[in-house]
Amino acid sequence: MVEAGITHRGGNRSCRVGTLNPNPTHLINVLNGLTQELRRQKRIKYLKYGIVFVVFQTIVIVIFALTVMKVKFPKFRVHFATFENFTAGTSIKNTNFCKYKYDNTTVIFAYRGTTVGKAFVFKSKANMLSTQKINLSTDLNLASTGISEWSSDLSSSILILTASSSKLNRKVTLMFIMKKKKATQMNCTMDLVIASQTIQNIKCN
Numbered sequence: 001m002v003e004a005g006i007t008h009r010g011g012n013r014s015c016r017v018g019t020l021n022p023n024p025t026h027l028i029n030v031l032n033g034l035t036q037e038l039r040r041q042k043r044i045k046y047l048k049y050g051i052v053f054v055v056f057q058t059i060v061i062v063i064f065a066l067t068v069m070k071v072k073f074p075k076f077r078v079h080f081a082t083f084e085n086f087t088a089g090t091s092i093k094n095t096n097f098c099k100y101k102y103d104n105t106t107v108i109f110a111y112r113g114t115t116v117g118k119a120f121v122f123k124s125k126a127n128m129l130s131t132q133k134i135n136l137s138t139d140l141n142l143a144s145t146g147i148s149e150w151s152s153d154l155s156s157s158i159l160i161l162t163a164s165s166s167k168l169n170r171k172v173t174l175m176f177i178m179k180k181k182k183a184t185q186m187n188c189t190m191d192l193v194i195a196s197q198t199i200q201n202i203k204c205n
Helices: 024-066 150-156
Strands: 007-011 015-018 075-082 086-093 100-102 106-109 116-121 124-126 130-137 157-165 168-174 176-183 185-191 197-204
Touching: 007 130, 075 185, 075 197, 086 100, 086 124, 116 130, 124 130, 150 157
Parallel strands: none
Antiparallel strands: 007 015, 075 086, 086 130, 100 124, 100 168, 106 116, 106 157, 157 185, 168 176, 185 197
């Protein structure tokens, strides 16, 4: 204990003023309280960081699952066609984050349900997020179809052709681990205009 003050002496009387008496136990308690408060604040801060990290990871996983891991059907379509030496410009559009390998298939051109031409598509692949372009050529045999509507369609100068294919069945591999089977198929129609000898109004589903 430390004492400090001023002493007055007068006759037989004395007076001591201003006694300072610090308590070590009190100081220790105060320090312990500050230490515990700092630890509590650190725990709260780390907890906040942990929650933010978990939320961020969840968002990343959801976005990854909805984009990269979601396998979409490739699109097999006709984009243009020429009348003379009938040629059809087709493509297989792959919008997935993986390669799409497909097998051999045949594209059939038909007039009122009767096959008038065939073209062969060879086994190949479409890279991820890319379009594989394929030009198909065939001789259309329209005159010998034996269809009763041939004369009336010819007089109208427009013949409606359909282009279809067997399914391109193939598995796509995601991240070298997951394999999913996806098939695509061509289903298009087009107008063969006799007067101008052009192919117009190409539509694909």
